[in-house]
Amino acid sequence: MKLSAELKAFEVRLGHEFFQPELLVRAVTHSSMSSPTRDDNQRLEFLGDRVLGLVMAEAVLEHDQAASEGQLAPRFNALVRKETCAEVAAEIDLGRVLKLGRSEMLSGGRRKQALLGDAMEAVIAAVYRDAGFEIAKNTVLRLWGDRVKTVKADARDAKTALQEWAQARALPPPEYIQIARSGPDHAPQFTIEARLKSGEHQSASAGSKRQAEQAAAQALLSSLN
Structure with a gap:
């Protein structure tokens, strides 16, 4: 499968070139565009949530080795919640490449926080499926940047x-x-x-x-x- 110019540009923003480009296409396909011949990103979203969780659990443990579970849990939750995923998605302009149905397009779906957060998790899963956990981990840590270090000890939604x-x-x-x-x-x-x-x-x-x-x-x- 050959990616469109927009998706190729997104690969650059993401920092990962896919060996299996169909994974990226699936990751950016919203359920409003699914069909019997086109898979949406919901299953990848499910997996990406778990990959992100493991990466962030390791990251907060490594960053503060003296913190208790009670101190780590709110930091972890702040790093993996949909709002944070949506922030990261916006930073790499994920909304621009989403494949949306007409109703989602008309309602501003490319800017919806929940939709962007779900798609970001799906993209993480696509990277994991394409290249394995270490590459996915490095991609997530690079995209999340200083958030692991700057998240507040009492961060809670x-x-x-x-x-x-x-x-x-x-x-x-x-x-x-x-x-x-x-x-x-x-x-x-x-x-x-x-x-x-x-x-x-x-x-x-x-x-x-x-x-x-x-x-x-x-x-x-x-x-x-």
Whole structure:
């Protein structure tokens, strides 16, 4: 298989030339473009998540050999979460080469955080399948750059931080309730309310439930603080 000029340019940005170019094509193919003759990137995403996890687990252990498990876990979570994957994807302009269906194209899919994060994991798996773990590891560490060194010791996403806040006060975990959905199917907007058993609550809206939940959790944390 011969790659397009855009995908060849992406290989340069990624820093890996594929021996099996069909793996890269599959990694950048969203499910909205799948067909009986065209595989999408969902299975690669599943694998890439695990490869990334192992690379980052080793990296945080090596960087701080005196840290406890309780200190390492939030750093690890911050490095592997979808938001971080999406940041890295944006840095190498992964969105430009994604193969998307018409509805995703019209809804700005090339810039969607969740979609970019998933595709980044799929690309990691493609590198792993193409050249093995060591090459995949080196690729990930190069792309993540100084993040391993600069991630904060108390780095946590908002939902985790809110749950820990509740647990420290003997409260059950927060609830996340969808209170509204608007917009067309190809570009929905979700409004989620984060609610504590003690009565405090805040809501936020975003283009995915995951993002709306995080935003609502952050809003509630801010009001509590």
